[in-house]
Amino acid sequence: MYTLVSLFKLSVPIYVHNPHLDALKDDILYHFSLGTGSHNLPAMFGDVKFVCVGGSPWRMKSFTEFIAAELAMEDPKSEYPNICAGTDRYAMYKVGPVLSVSHGMGIPSIAIMLHELIKLLHHAHCTDVTIIRIGTSGGIGLEPGTVVVTKQSVDATFQPKFEQVILGKTVVRSTDLDQSLAQELLQCSKRLNQFETVIGNTMCTLDFYEGQARLDGAFCSYTEADKQEYLLKAKEAEVCNIEMESSVFAAMCKLSGLRAAVVCVTLLDRLKGDQLSSSHEVLNNYQLRPQKLVGSYIKQQLKA
């Protein structure tokens, strides 16, 4: 039965939309320190089915160790070498069909990574790839530690769009994410039953301080009342949390045919404060939650 279904299921490739790429003799993925001329990308990455991305290189390494244990694929002798060891821009780890990549902070940083990741998966002839961003965020009206699976990524005016500047002109791109994947992740969290998980909109900003109405940056020209008014407007627009990468992540994954989700834990309730003053232990515990949820989901998918 499985084989029969598989026969009728068309595999989904990774789309690049760039006629110029064919003319390149080698394609150098500079910020990964990888390339088609120097590396056998199909041999290295051809079996990838899940890609998990997150801001911090440490967290993406620990995710790889976690997923290796979850999938019982851990090699006690292995140190999970950083595949991008030739650069310090990003870190990349792989265990079985799961690739784990760091992306730094903010839209430009994750966009560079995604351009090169999409080309990497394309050059490696990967198909049916699911990509999930596991990150941290500020919550709005949620208990700290709540995990948010993003329904729609919205901008600072609560619109579901990403503005890409091309040759000095602004092009608007959709920030739709895969709704069935979001639902599957929510169901998975219910089965896991270890922490609260909700589905809601995620606001993506270009700045952590003034851009997120924080009162504790080097500059602040608004009052506590202005801040509350803005965050409550966001809440009315069904914004559950705020982070800095989801919009371009959603836009680029949609363009390239990657099934994509954003799973972020909230480290604090922004209606109650701005500073991340919880202990490192508490914050570290919160940061493990998206890893646990996504690890559980991947394990379940690979068993199916």
Added chain:
Amino acid sequence: MYTLVSLFKLSVPIYVHNPHLDALKDDILYHFSLGTGSHNLPAMFGDVKFVCVGGSPWRMKSFTEFIAAELAMEDPKSEYPNICAGTDRYAMYKVGPVLSVSHGMGIPSIAIMLHELIKLLHHAHCTDVTIIRIGTSGGIGLEPGTVVVTKQSVDATFQPKFEQVILGKTVVRSTDLDQSLAQELLQCSKRLNQFETVIGNTMCTLDFYEGQARLDGAFCSYTEADKQEYLLKAKEAEVCNIEMESSVFAAMCKLSGLRAAVVCVTLLDRLKGDQLSSSHEVLNNYQLRPQKLVGSYIKQQLKA
């Protein structure tokens, strides 16, 4: 004479513009893993007079080793510990009055760092601080390896402005840099006489691929002719190079009273190509040039 001049020279503090900061019991600089409650910032940083920032943590560490040797302050026993070892968001090193901090890639990443750096320098009661970004860039019509000292940072439409979104509304900020500092750096490079240095405008973009008219991203909807037309328009606007951090760097330093400059080497001529295909040896050699120039400048200033 020196004392007399000093008596009449008013020292310039670091300005934060945020009335809410005084109300904070502790100020946690989360992305540095430092804080006013946990660290004695005046003791740790009160003597800082020069701050050098750059994207790559490795490069900022090597800059610290270089400047220690230049200033004959190197301690052969010292490993120059990373002051931000409690986090992997940024790396920070210090030798004498010179602080070296990494900022990752893109405007949002450097903005988070600058908010916390400006607060750090303010809490440490630093005065008369000069800050210089040493980075890499794509050149327009320049021989690769040329160093560009930024006259003005311009956006993707060649306007000298930075748009900061605050509570969902756009506020326009000036991207003026210190012109006398730029001239001093140019003179210093002439004395050094090791590589070509020019003063010109720097275009700051939110994206490395489509945002800089590259033909080698995962997506590209324009032709080689469109690309050339856009880059030649940039050249007409006196843009010498393109990078991803200078506009918010200029805007935030101006607001906080930091004397600021941007010194970037060009790794390639964008009129001739997009891929960074030079050997690692050549690229590494180019990347040392801003370090050499700024190291020489700091040495000269500290001797004066």
